[in-house]
Amino acid sequence: MSRFAWAGVAALALTSSPVLAADDQGFYVGAGAGIFGIEVKDFEVGLDFDDNDTGFRGFGGWQFSEFLGVEAGYSDGGTASETIGDITVDLIEADVDVDVTGFDVYLTGTLPIGEMFYAYAKAGVMFWDADISATVREDDGEGGVITTQDSFSDSGEDFAYGAGLGMNLGEQASLRLEYVMFDVSDADADFLSANILWRF
Numbered sequence: 001m002s003r004f005a006w007a008g009v010a011a012l013a014l015t016s017s018p019v020l021a022a023d024d025q026g027f028y029v030g031a032g033a034g035i036f037g038i039e040v041k042d043f044e045v046g047l048d049f050d051d052n053d054t055g056f057r058g059f060g061g062w063q064f065s066e067f068l069g070v071e072a073g074y075s076d077g078g079t080a081s082e083t084i085g086d087i088t089v090d091l092i093e094a095d096v097d098v099d100v101t102g103f104d105v106y107l108t109g110t111l112p113i114g115e116m117f118y119a120y121a122k123a124g125v126m127f128w129d130a131d132i133s134a135t136v137r138e139d140d141g142e143g144g145v146i147t148t149q150d151s152f153s154d155s156g157e158d159f160a161y162g163a164g165l166g167m168n169l170g171e172q173a174s175l176r177l178e179y180v181m182f183d184v185s186d187a188d189a190d191f192l193s194a195n196i197l198w199r200f
Contacts, residue, residue, distance in 0.1 A: 038184065038187050039188045051082040057076075072105045098131070120176075
């Protein structure tokens with residue numbers, strides 16, 4: 001092969017390498033929906049709250065390489081509702097509603113499985129806000145019921161982590177199924193969701 005041919009092959013390799021690398025890098029956005037659950041167990045006071053609602057999440061991220069990236073998003077967990085206690089047995093009961101929203105930031109690790117599938121894990125921080133409201137009904141001892149209402153809000157940040165499986169739909173679109181867990185004050189929260197993302 002002549003020196004000119006070798007030079008052409010070398011030039012082609014040099015110019016094509018960054019393009020190949022770019023397939024594993026870049027910005028993406030996505031959205032998802034699924035089951036957002038809240039669980040509170042306090043055996044000292046007999047509190048046992050466990051319910052879920054439809055949750056939604058929008059997110060964006062940057063893939064540094066085929067294996068490493070960062071991601072940030074906003075989640076709305078809907079309203080988890082449950083009646084705690086039984087006025088006919090305990091002489092008191094409460095309808096409790098819990099609304100949770102939050103911003104999250106994750107470091108992500110991805111493991112390709114062939115060209116079409118991949119597994120990933122992520123760990124980071126959830127900055128959450130929780131609104132709790134309760135309607136309490138109490139037996140007044142004279143055949144009547146005393147009804148009171150109360151509500152309060154709380155916020156904080158806690159460690160969050162999760163994992164998922166993805167399926168590529170061509171070079172830009174992807175479907176993901178993921179499960180994430182974190183704490184909300186004294187409650188355990190989890191989010192099982194199906195997501196679609198688009199790479200740029």
